[in-house]
Amino acid sequence: MSQEANNSEPKLLGLMAQFDDPDSLLAACEKVRKAGYTKTDAYTPFPLHGIDEALGIKPTILPWIVLTLGIIGGFTGLGLQYVTNADWYPFIISAKPVWSLPANIPVIFELVILHAAIAVFIGMLFLNKLPTFSNPLFRVPEFARATDDKFFLTIDATDEKYKPNKTRELLDGLLGQTDVIEVFHDPTPAELPKIIKFVGIGAAVVALIPPILLWRALYQTSTVPRINPIRDMDIQLRGDTQTKSPVFADGRTMRPRIPGTVARGEWVDPIMLTGIVPEAGEQNVLFLQDEVPPAEDEEKPAEEEKPADDQPAEDKPEAEEPADQEPMADAKAAEGDPAEENPVEGEAPAQPEEPEPNWVKIAPINVTNATLERGRNRYNIYCSVCHGLAGDGDGLVSQRALQMEQPTWIPPTNLHTDYLLIQPDGKLYNTITHGIRKMKGYGDQIPAEDRWAIVTYVRALQKTRTGTPEEIPAVEMKELEIKGQ
Numbered sequence: 503m504s505q506e507a508n509n510s511e512p513k514l515l516g517l518m519a520q521f522d523d524p525d526s527l528l529a530a531c532e533k534v535r536k537a538g539y540t541k542t543d544a545y546t547p548f549p550l551h552g553i554d555e556a557l558g559i560k561p562t563i564l565p566w567i568v569l570t571l572g573i574i575g576g577f578t579g580l581g582l583q584y585v586t587n588a589d590w591y592p593f594i595i596s597a598k599p600v601w602s603l604p605a606n607i608p609v610i611f612e613l614v615i616l617h618a619a620i621a622v623f624i625g626m627l628f629l630n631k632l633p634t635f636s637n638p639l640f641r642v643p644e645f646a647r648a649t650d651d652k653f654f655l656t657i658d659a660t661d662e663k664y665k666p667n668k669t670r671e672l673l674d675g676l677l678g679q680t681d682v683i684e685v686f687h688d689p690t691p692a693e694l695p696k697i698i699k700f701v702g703i704g705a706a707v708v709a710l711i712p713p714i715l716l717w718r719a720l721y722q723t724s725t726v727p728r729i730n731p732i733r734d735m736d737i738q739l740r741g742d743t744q745t746k747s748p749v750f751a752d753g754r755t756m757r758p759r760i761p762g763t764v765a766r767g768e769w770v771d772p773i774m775l776t777g778i779v780p781e782a783g784e785q786n787v788l789f790l791q792d793e794v795p796p797a798e799d800e801e802k803p804a805e806e807e808k809p810a811d812d813q814p815a816e817d818k819p820e821a822e823e824p825a826d827q828e829p830m831a832d833a834k835a836a837e838g839d840p841a842e843e844n845p846v847e848g849e850a851p852a853q854p855e856e857p858e859p860n861w862v863k864i865a866p867i868n869v870t871n872a873t874l875e876r877g878r879n880r881y882n883i884y885c886s887v888c889h890g891l892a893g894d895g896d897g898l899v900s901q902r903a904l905q906m907e908q909p910t911w912i913p914p915t916n917l918h919t920d921y922l923l924i925q926p927d928g929k930l931y932n933t934i935t936h937g938i939r940k941m942k943g944y945g946d947q948i949p950a951e952d953r954w955a956i957v958t959y960v961r962a963l964q965k966t967r968t969g970t971p972e973e974i975p976a977v978e979m980k981e982l983e984i985k986g987q
């Protein structure tokens with residue numbers, strides 16, 4: 503109510519003089535300042551050099567605010583890195599020190615810039631008392647030209663020196679002044695309209711809902727599937743690996759291969775896989791996953807029925823002189839004599855009930871230098887530990903086992919043993935694939951191509967003992983001679 507009464511007679515804010523040119527304004531400012539007024543301000547359409555000095559406006563303290571915040575930012579960056587890298591998580595990375603200033607400079611720099619920029623922005627707003635929604639000057643129609651072509655000087659009515667008549671006189675007497683205007687306070691109530699208050703409170707309450715929901719989701723467990731508004735490809739009509747499927751009778755989502763079929767491009771020559779030449783009329787389509795039964799059978803009975811390997815008739819070996827291998831081998835192993843030759847040498851092992859498969863005599867692959875290189879590489883990796891780099895059966899594993907007098911150790915076969923020299927390549931290949939007696943198979947680890955490469959390399963190793971000088975190409979012979987002597 504009292505406000506209403508006040509409104510009838512607006513309170514004076516101050517006096518405003520209008521000028522047409524900047525020079526008059528500057529001169530007027532000078533004069534007003536000299537007269538002792540301090541609560542003054544000038545408004546110009548463009549920045550006016552010298553106005554600060556003329557009016558006695560002190561330089562802004564914004565730079566100091568920015569400097570302070572920048573320094574704080576720098577130390578924040580430094581401290582952050584020290585605490586995280588050197589104290590909380592002192593991980594050594596690439597042998598670098600956990601605490602080293604040069605490494606910290608980029609982050610320090612970034613935080614200085616960040617803090618300074620924020621200080622400039624917030625500080626400017628704060629020092630200018632922004633945002634201000636209204637200014638009484640805007641109610642003076644003439645003042646609109648302050649951004650166009652007029653210059654204004656104001657003296658606040660609260661200034662200590664302010665005397666209604668004297669100040670008016672001073673302004674009236676200023677050179678170049680075109681008008682002196684009384685400026686009054688805005689008489690409209692300063693409070694926000696009620697509706698804005700309600701809307702503001704309502705908005706604040708609504709804004710609280712998302713954080714509350716997040717908090718709830720963080721600390722509550724739920725048995726309901728989570729809400730997934732943006733599904734992307736989360737849910738698809740497909741079976742995941744190792745899951746159940748109602749579609750198939752056996753309930754498996756992952757389907758096994760259908761026996762007797764082969765995927766396009768996956769057919770492999772059975773001889774390549776098994777080392778066995780199929781008999782006429784025999785199934786001649788084989789798949790990587792189901793190798794020929796004979797090869798598989800061969801593996802197990804081999805324990806009992808020593809394969810007849812020293813048979814010159816490789817294709818259909820009929821062992822004549824059965825010999826009980828196993829006891830001999832055991833006995834020798836117990837003796838731990840590394841010099842022992844392979845137990846089967848020169849012996850005709852027990853006659854297998856079934857005839858030996860029709861081993862392919864020569865490896866069914868193209869043998870090039872690269873094949874032999876590959877063979878050497880694979881042999882050295884997979885075989886040399888037992889059979890030795892040169893194939894003498896004196897690999898490091900074997901040496902060690904003998905040294906430790908491992909009672910169950912069977913010395914690896916010397917690959918230069920006579921019966922192995924005449925063994926068909928297919929049989930040797932089968933030994934690598936399925937193992938033999940005490941030696942395990944390497945079919946799961948070495949691909950077929952590499953197994954054949956190893957076979958050719960073993961052959962090459964054997965040749966180093968059985969070859970004649972005539973077999974060495976002339977060029978290489980020469981090289982050897984040079985090297986040797």
Ligand code: HEC
Pocket residue numbers: 811831846881884885886887888889899912913914915917922930933934938939940941942944956960
């Ligand atoms: C862990 C040791 C070990 C490794 C590795 C090993 N072998 Fe053997 N190998 C043996 C032993 C032991 C025997 C003798 C088994 C027996 O008489 O019971 C043997 C026997 C053999 C024989 C004789 C087969 C026969 O007909 O009598 C050949 C050939 C052979 N290995 C080749 C290889 C090749 C090629 C590799 C590499 C892929 C290899 N071995 C890797 C231990 C090994």
